[in-house]
Amino acid sequence: MLIKLDLESEEPIYTQLKHQIIAGIAKGEMKPGDGLPSVRSMAADIGINLHTVNKAYQQLKQEGFILIHRQKGVVVNPDGVQQADDAYRDKLTRTLHPLIAESVCRGMDEEEFLQMCSRIFKDYSKGES
Template sequence: MFLELDMAGDKPIYVQLKEQIIEGIARGSLRPGDDLPSVRALAADIGINLHTVNKVYQQLRQEGYIQIHRSRGVMIHPDGFLKADKTYRTNLKATLRPLIAEAIVHDFSAEEFARLSQEVYEQILTKEGGEDE
């Protein structure tokens, strides 16, 4: 699993780790049933505290992305993922609201926001990487 964390960045390490695992699932590089490293192994591999990895794994488990078994270890949820429901849509809207407000403050039009959203969506689906501009 390829992870690229910015240890000196403003975004907390646990948020970066969680977002990158979810993006790996979205891209298809992490598939249902795939094993993930143990908490200790991943912490050692990327040089972070094991409590940070444990926090991320617990959040991902609670949100239905992974399963944690005492005997089998950590894996991407083998049954796949639930489709977007009303609760998911409500949470997504709440997450988008401050981003859109910030974009408005910076004189970013609705069209520009939609275009940028589409661009990022397509980058994830086509497995193009990163951040540009």
């Protein structure tokens, strides 16, 4: 999996890294049990601070995407990611509210918004970028 970071983006680097790893899992580029580079190795490979990688890895661990073992290193959760439950749906609703509000303020209609969401969802469902 190729990691591409935009160092000029307003989005923090650790968030970009976290999102790209989640996207890699969603697209099937990384399977349950697959290893990821160590914090030091990932930081050196992509040229960022190891604390940035550590922050991304810790969040991915908290959210159940990866496991961090002392002997085995960092692996995609072998049991797979926990399926969506009510708590996740509530979090998703809170995340979508400001995006939808901003889209309405910028003149997008519901159909355009839903088509965009559908297009992006299909990209992940097909394993495409």
